Amino acid sequence: MCNKFYLILLLLLGPKVWAQQPVFSGSYKELFKGPPNSEQRDEWLANLKTWRDKQKADMHYDNSFYVNPSLKWVKHTFIYVQMMAHDRFFYDPVTRKYTVNRYLADLKKRYGGIDAVLIWPTYPNIGIDNRNQFDLTADMPGGQAAVKQMIRDFKANGVRVFFPIMIWDHGTRRIGMKMPEALVKEMKQLGADGMNGDTMFGVSEDFYQYTQSENYPLAFQPEQSLRSLKMLEWNRLSWGYFWGYEPAPGVDVYKWVEPQHQVNVTNRWAVDKTFDLQWAFFNGIGYNSWENIWAIWNQIPDRYAEVIRRISAVYHAYPDSWSSKDWEPYIPVLQKNIYATKFPSAGRTIYNFINRDSAEVKGGQISVPYHRGDTYYDLWNGHQLKAEIKNGNAILSFDIEGFGYGSLLVAQRPLKPAENAFVAKMAVMSKHKLKTYAADWKPISQQMVTIAKTKVPAKAPDGMINIPATDKFQFESVGVMIEGNELPTAVGVQHSWESHPSRSQKHEMKVASFYMDKYPVTNEQFKKFLDASRYHPADDHNFLKDWVKGSYPAGSARLPVTWVSLDDARAYAKWAGKRLPHEWEWQYAAQGTDGRKYPWGNENIKTNYPPADTARAMRKPTAVDAYPAGASPFGVMDMVGNIWQWTDEYADLHSRTAIVKGSSYFHAQTSGWYFPPALEVNKYGKYLLMAPSLDRAETIGFRCVVDAK
Structure with a gap:
């Protein structure tokens, strides 16, 4: 009833009451809509100023x-x-x-x-x-x-x-x-x-x-x-x-x-x-x-890169003009689809223009009040302008290319040497129209880091399980990354059979026979490696962070080793005559050939892997042999729900990422922005790499493989 009354009142009072309140534009109400037409521009601007003054007064700004x-x-x-x-x-x-x-x-x-x-x-x-x-x-x-x-x-x-x-x-x-x-x-x-x-x-x-x-x-x-x-x-x-x-x-x-x-x-x-x-x-x-x-490379195409270069040049030539308290948008112009804003400062007034049409616009662009001694410069194209004086106004003519930009300087006093140098610089820069620069985009090429084959042993190595060869493994995998679908040909990783990175993979492939560690590498096994090899990484921050004086804590011999980087894991594998698995090898060993979601089948049986830890203090991982019911079809153990496991590394010009499989017991709560779990064996996590100090984590370990006949 009350709403109807006010609606009728506003209709009776007419359009000026409606115009008192600026109209917002966009999803986040960060923009005002422009005036309905050029005739209402002055009234629209007056309303904006009144609204601003009232807002500041009300909040004691x-x-x-x-x-x-x-x-x-x-x-x-x-x-x-x-x-x-x-x-x-x-x-x-x-x-x-x-x-x-x-x-x-x-x-x-x-x-x-x-x-x-x-x-x-x-x-x-x-x-x-x-x-x-x-x-x-x-x-x-x-x-x-x-x-x-x-x-x-x-x-x-x-x-x-x-x-x-x-x-x-x-x-x-x-x-x-x-x-x-x-x-x-x-x-x-x-x-x-x-x-x-x-x-x-x-x-x-x-x-x-x-x-x-x-x-x-x-x-x-x-x-x-x-x-x-x-x-x-x-x-x-x-x-x-x-x-x-x-x-x-x-x-x-x-x-x-x-x-x-x-x-x-x-x-x-x-x-x-x-x-x-x-x-x-x-x-x-x-x-x-x-x-x-997030390691998805969305490079700015050349055309827009050149726009940024020129906008930045204009901004930096007159750095204080853009914060002028007297700036005014929607300055009247002479051409359709052209919009202008005025930025006045002491002795200088700059007008910025944009062309909202694909066609180039030539000729008279704006009429400004004429004052004797004023000089005019087309900043965007880098040259001085000659004004046409008519009825006390100066009419300025210059070209604005389709979907292009313009910038006009009205100078009330002679230019300084730096200003003249800037105008000359823009003249050189503008010799090439923006439309001559490529605007197309393509994803950046990515390569998988090579994993060298191992020597083939005469017999099955101790503690390893033979994974038989297959000619038709249906490798289907999808990344659990939270974002990136806006650029579907850039998110994820790029396998050798793909033309671009992709979040999901579906590929029938041959997998040669190999041996895989029955369990992830344990603290006990890693200690033997250290004692024998004297290995110590150059970047040792967080290296075996949970160990004390060079050894694992009492009672944790059978826990999977963590706080090891991808390089640390590779060093261990090389010492042992082994290597890290490819992601599809890991998945095949966990899944078999029937496409199951979990090592034991398609049902999420929570007693087959460690319970989730949602506490902020975070407990240690579980012993690798604590959940025998979680075995894969080949008898490989502890593949999901205890620790993430290193597999392949992918690199492009700007990023390095690792594919981690198996998910971990730690599930951070209170937000959906934390690294997501990927318990199902046909899912993977994409872990960004920078340096071992940052890459090492308490929930990432590894297991090894050896190539078989």
């Missing part, structure tokens, strides 16, 4: 955090990238060195470089055991000293460094203080500049309060939209999830309320970046050039 001189850099964070700590351009496990310069040189070559980096060492591996987000950062190669130096290396190149907040991480090892306090202290110790709140609808105020008590300002950037505009006071940045696009660009809500707030448009699975980059340029905001997505 305080922008003191924005005027903090130690955070001035935030509004210049135009090109920002989330990167995996596991990226091969970032760390070299052979030399055991962070290769920051190599990483940055690649980005500079391809799209002009970055202003900030979000280093991500946690998800999707977190939850493989009970190491929490602090442990995983501490386990990065070289420890805290090397990480601090790596951060200094980024800063020496003018790049600010962020780390994630895994606010949902409440299923791993407990910490001794509140998460916001612990994270702020950690960032202060490392010398980091900011934090990204994974899944957070605004980084909460307690994080900001701890920066105050620690006297260490950090820039906070939530992944999701803000729960309230009040959170703008301490959330200096945000991601722009501008989904639900419309032909006319939306106006960024947060930038409108607080012009110094930096937004980085983010759309990690997109291949065509046109909308994302146009929306960013129209609003004078930044872009998240995210390519390594």
